[in-house]
Amino acid sequence: MKHTKIATILSLVIGAMAVFIGVRVAFLGQKMPYYVIGWLPVYNLVLGLMAVFLSTILIWKNSRFALPISIATLISHSAVTLFLLISYSGIVSIFSLIAMAIRIVTWVIIIKLLNVQKESQEQKMKEEYISSAKIYDPMLYLAINPIRLAVMDELSQHKDSVILDLCCGTGNQLKLLSKNGFKHLHCLDLSEAMLNVARKGGHPIEIYTEDATKTSFDDASFDIVMLSFAIHEKNRETQEKLVKEAHRLIKEKGVVLIVDYTFDEKTTKLGKMGIDLIERIAGGEHYRNFKGYIANDGLNSLIKTDKFKLIRDSRRTFNGVSISTYQKR
Ligand SMILES: C[S@@+](CC[C@H](N)C(=O)[O-])C[C@H]1O[C@@H](n2cnc3c(N)ncnc32)[C@H](O)[C@@H]1O
Numbered sequence: 001m002k003h004t005k006i007a008t009i010l011s012l013v014i015g016a017m018a019v020f021i022g023v024r025v026a027f028l029g030q031k032m033p034y035y036v037i038g039w040l041p042v043y044n045l046v047l048g049l050m051a052v053f054l055s056t057i058l059i060w061k062n063s064r065f066a067l068p069i070s071i072a073t074l075i076s077h078s079a080v081t082l083f084l085l086i087s088y089s090g091i092v093s094i095f096s097l098i099a100m101a102i103r104i105v106t107w108v109i110i111i112k113l114l115n116v117q118k119e120s121q122e123q124k125m126k127e128e129y130i131s132s133a134k135i136y137d138p139m140l141y142l143a144i145n146p147i148r149l150a151v152m153d154e155l156s157q158h159k160d161s162v163i164l165d166l167c168c169g170t171g172n173q174l175k176l177l178s179k180n181g182f183k184h185l186h187c188l189d190l191s192e193a194m195l196n197v198a199r200k201g202g203h204p205i206e207i208y209t210e211d212a213t214k215t216s217f218d219d220a221s222f223d224i225v226m227l228s229f230a231i232h233e234k235n236r237e238t239q240e241k242l243v244k245e246a247h248r249l250i251k252e253k254g255v256v257l258i259v260d261y262t263f264d265e266k267t268t269k270l271g272k273m274g275i276d277l278i279e280r281i282a283g284g285e286h287y288r289n290f291k292g293y294i295a296n297d298g299l300n301s302l303i304k305t306d307k308f309k310l311i312r313d314s315r316r317t318f319n320g321v322s323i324s325t326y327q328k329r
Contacts (some may be wrong), residue, residue, distance in 0.1 A: 003117040007110045008060040011070075014106045015051025018044040032199070034093040043080060044099075047073065059114065064237045067114050074107040122211075126190050128286070129169070133193035137172050143278075147316050148176050150323055151228070151259060155182070158255075161223035164188060166212040166246060167230030171198030171205060178203045186222070188212055213241035220251040228259040232279075232293040232304070232321025233286045239293070239302055247307050250328050256308060260316070262322040263294050299324060 022045025024030040055073060058066040081100040084092045129136065137144075151173060155163070159182050165174050168187035175198075178185055185205045189195050190212065198207055210216060212230070225246040231239050246256050263272055279290040296302075299322070303310075308326035315322055 003113040003120070004059060004062055007066075007070075007113040007117075008056055010106055010110050010113075011051050011056040011059050014103060015048045015056060017207065018048025018103070020048075020054060022048055032095075034095045035091070036096065037084070037092060040084075040096060047076065059110070062117075062235075067111065067118070070111050070114060071106060074104065074111060074160060077103045077107060096220075122190075124285070126192070129191045130193045132168065133191065133197050136194070136197070137170050139291070143317065144172070147321060147323070148173050150314065150316055151226070151257065152176055152180060154257065154314070154323055154325060158224055159183065161220070162186070163224040163226065164217075164222045164249060165226045165228065166215075166242065166249075167227060168198060169194045169229075171207070171227055172205070174198075175201060175203050175227065178205055188215060190253045198269050198273060213238060213245055214283075215245060215249065217249055219248055222254065223248050224255045224257060225250050226257045226259070228257075231258065231260050231292045231299070233282070234298070235285075235289055236292065243302055247328060252328065254328050255311070256328065258303075258324045258326070259321065260298060260299065261290070261294065261320055262298050263320065266315065266319040268318040268320070271320030274318070275320045276322055 022041045025032060025036060025041040051073065052070075055066070055069050058069055077100060078276045081097065081104065082102065084097065132139070155161075155177065161176075161182075162184040163177070163182065164186040165171070166188055168174060168189050169191070171187045174182075174185045174187050183204075185203075185207050186208070187195075187198055189211050190209065192209060195207055195209055198205070208215075219329070225240060227246060231242060234242065243256075250256060261275055263275075279287050282290075284290055303324075303326060307329055309329055311325040311327050313322055313324045
């Protein structure tokens with residue numbers, strides 16, 4: 001978060017300075033103590049306005065467009081500087097070139113900060129379950145086991161299907177399926193700690209350490225893709241990427257099975273309180289993402305009806321957990 005804040009401030013300051021000087025020179029006719037090429041203040045004003053009203057907001061909101069727009073700004077400033085050096089050699093003032101160089105350096109720093117922020121987010125994701133991997137299954141057994149059984153019930157007609165559990169964690173669901181005659185099981189997660197638990201017991205399950213938002217599998221590799229308690233804890237961008245990846249990975253008319261929280265008029269007060277408590281204990285970003293997921297109406301706002309057709313939706317845990325089966329359109 002610290003990196004995002006510094007990047008936001010830098011973008012705002014560099015943008016505001018360009019707007020301030022651009023307005024004074026281009027519109028108020030202020031004379032500079034050096035020669036100014038006619039179009040340069042206008043260019044700086046436009047890019048400054050973009051930095052203040054677009055880039056700064058995107059960076060502040062940690063949007064997926066923050067990095068692309070920062071890179072575009074850097075490319076634009078670099079190209080203009082090169083153009084000035086080549087086409088206006090001997091005419092362009094050294095002060096104009098220094099100002100452009102300051103802008104370029106600032107945007108390089110902003111891009112570096114955004115990359116560091118992204119890497120630390122990925123690292124945090126990998127590390128989140130290190131301390132809880134070993135106790136994850138026993139700790140949640142009473143709450144989760146009925147759901148695991150219900151999921152198996154849901155899939156009972158698909159024992160020969162090729163199934164991928166995206167963000168499979170400890171592989172608890174797949175182990176249950178394996179024990180009950182399901183044959184082609186694949187388990188993918190980013191956390192080695194969780195996957196080490198999944199490897200225990202020698203079940204015939206293929207296990208992969210990969211990022212579920214960009215897996216290495218070909219399009220349409222699986223009959224069924226599961227996402228179990230894997231969406232609510234991620235930020236919106238990752239949630240969208242997960243659903244998109246699931247859609248890419250399933251075959252034509254294949255099935256996506258999603259288990260996650262649903263808070264609506266059917267959910268009991270006790271269910272909402274219990275789930276909120278569990279998520280509160282998980283804490284930090286996990287809890288913030290959960291709150292955002294609920295505020296955004298969960299899967300309803302995430303699953304696009306032109307991509308998926310809802311086949312079945314059953315409820316568990318005081319109607320606070322839904323097991324939703326969708327078919328790829
Ligand atoms: C709440 S656990 C759910 C595990 C399991 N699906 C279950 O039902 O118990 C979420 C899992 O998502 C994994 N995860 C988070 N981000 C991921 C990513 N980008 N790619 C793959 N796995 C990820 C975590 O390591 C964790 O194991």
